[in-house]
Every structure is written in C-alpha cells, then in structure tokens.
Amino acid sequence: MNLTQAYKYCAKSTRQAGSSFYYGMRLLPPAKRMAMYAIYAWSRICDDAVDDFHGQTAEEHLQRAERIYLDAYEDGYASHPNPVVQALGDSVRRFHIPKEPFAGLLDGMRIDMEAVCFKTFAELERYCEYVAGTIGQMCVHIFGYRDPAAFQWARDMGIALQLTNILRDLKEDAKRGRVYLPLEEMGRVGYSVEDLVTSRTTPAFYALMNEQTRRAKAYYERARNLFPLVESDSLRCLRVLYLMYYEILNKIQSTGFNVFGERIHVSGSKKLQLVWGALWKASATV
Numbered sequence: 001m002n003l004t005q006a007y008k009y010c011a012k013s014t015r016q017a018g019s020s021f022y023y024g025m026r027l028l029p030p031a032k033r034m035a036m037y038a039i040y041a042w043s044r045i046c047d048d049a050v051d052d053f054h055g056q057t058a059e060e061h062l063q064r065a066e067r068i069y070l071d072a073y074e075d076g077y078a079s080h081p082n083p084v085v086q087a088l089g090d091s092v093r094r095f096h097i098p099k100e101p102f103a104g105l106l107d108g109m110r111i112d113m114e115a116v117c118f119k120t121f122a123e124l125e126r127y128c129e130y131v132a133g134t135i136g137q138m139c140v141h142i143f144g145y146r147d148p149a150a151f152q153w154a155r156d157m158g159i160a161l162q163l164t165n166i167l168r169d170l171k172e173d174a175k176r177g178r179v180y181l182p183l184e185e186m187g188r189v190g191y192s193v194e195d196l197v198t199s200r201t202t203p204a205f206y207a208l209m210n211e212q213t214r215r216a217k218a219y220y221e222r223a224r225n226l227f228p229l230v231e232s233d234s235l236r237c238l239r240v241l242y243l244m245y246y247e248i249l250n251k252i253q254s255t256g257f258n259v260f261g262e263r264i265h266v267s268g269s270k271k272l273q274l275v276w277g278a279l280w281k282a283s284a285t286v
Helices: 003-017 021-025 030-052 055-072 083-094 100-111 121-143 150-168 170-175 183-189 193-197 203-229 232-254 268-280
Strands: none
Touching (some): 003 021, 003 030, 003 083, 021 232, 030 083, 030 100, 030 121, 030 232, 055 083, 055 100, 100 121, 150 170, 150 203, 150 232, 170 193
16 A cells, blocks of 8 residues: 555545544645544544443554554654554654654543543543644644644644533433533532433533533634634634534534434534635635
8 A cells, every 4th residue: 555545545534434524624735634634544543442442442442543653653654554554654744743642642542441520620621632632733733833822722722622522422421431521510500420321401401501611612712813823724624623613512502502312513504604614715714
C-alpha cells in the first residue's frame, strides 16, 4: 500500500463514521484535509476500543492504537503495512504535530475504560482536555496559526464540543456506567445518579441542564477567539465544525432537554446549509 492509498483508506474511514466533522474537513485544502482524515481515523480506533470492548480486551485495543501513533513517528513509517500509520506518519511530519496530544487522548480513553463518576467540574474539565482538547491541539497544527494563543482557544473549543456530546449522550453513557456530570452539581440541585440512569425529567433535571448548557456556551464564546488566529484557508472548516456542534447544543435546549428520547442530531439539510454558508460567507468567522 502506498501513501495515496493510505490516505484514501483514512478518508473512507472518516466518511463511513458519519461524523459532522467530515463536512467541515471537506472544506480544507487537500493536504490539510488528508491530514485531518488521518487524525480522525486514528481517533476512531481509540473510541472504538473503549466503546466496543471491555476490560483487558479494551486495553489491548488501546495498546494497538498507541503502537500505531508511535510507529508513525518511526523512520520506517512509509513502508508500514498499516495505512493509518503511513498517513499519520506523513501528517505529523508535514504539519509538525508533537506526540503529546496523542498520548493525552489515550489517557482520556483509559478513564472511559472504568465506570466514570466525576465529583467536580474540574475533574470533568480535565477529562474533556484529554479527549477533545488534544484533538484541538492537533487541528491547530494542521490548520496553521498566527499566534501560539490559538492552542488555548482550541482547547476551549474542544471542551465546548465535548460538553455538547456529553449532554446529548446522557442516556447512552449512563447505560455504559459513565456519569460525566459533576456529582457536586447534581447534588446541589437534588438530581441523583439513579434519576439519571432511569431517565427522570424532574425540575432538578431542568435546573441541572440549564446550568450545564450555560457553561458549554461560555466555552463556545471563548473559542471564538480562535478564528482570527488560524490560516485563512482553514477558516471555513473551523466555522462549520463550530456551528454544527453549537446547533446541536441549541437543539438540546430548544427541545426542552429531551435527551432521553430520540438522539438529537443536525439534519442533512441543516448541514448543507451550514456548509454553503461557509462557502459563500465573505468572512468565514462566526
């Protein structure tokens, strides 16, 4: 398998995952787009390891993901039989991506291997930094940046997106034994873990969700500072990613926090609207 085929493999993996990220990536120049596909393909291996497997089997799959990124930094990456190693190896060299974000994401994945129960928001924030802020760091390297402050704002955007995911997936995560909402804050409004596991929508639930939504929007607001700091040919991608997830958060709120029913998502027509808006908007900011 050559490098072109390796990147095609990663592109197919990204497309088949059905993520909103794919729509934004399509707006990048070819080299940046291919690098994002490589990063996404690797991160999916990490996600699948803890979502589809348990215990020692999950750890073995995470070790495989770890070996993939480490092999990508080795001199022989270009002849490696794994297409993700090849594509990732080319990307980390082309865009000077350090190892630390890869290691950090794996640290976050290992948190998900056990039952998750955060006491404070500081613990939840740290988790979000691991599993999403690290992806933000990689993206900044690929997008190109004018000021190192971009890394701080990318961290905030990663946290905003992860908090949105957490609010959307409360029911599914609770079934997996993952309670991401801080116990201190749940206790303060009188909403218990049992209430969450049994999908109870009480006045305490709405108070809790309002608080979580306000916090997530504060992270989105800070993330707006990232836009002036990245290279212009990456702005449209960044804008679509930002607006798609912000749209999910708004839908969570506008449906009265109906996160225990049908999974909230952005419709295909809305995705196309956001993509066309990014293509035609003269200044691709938010």
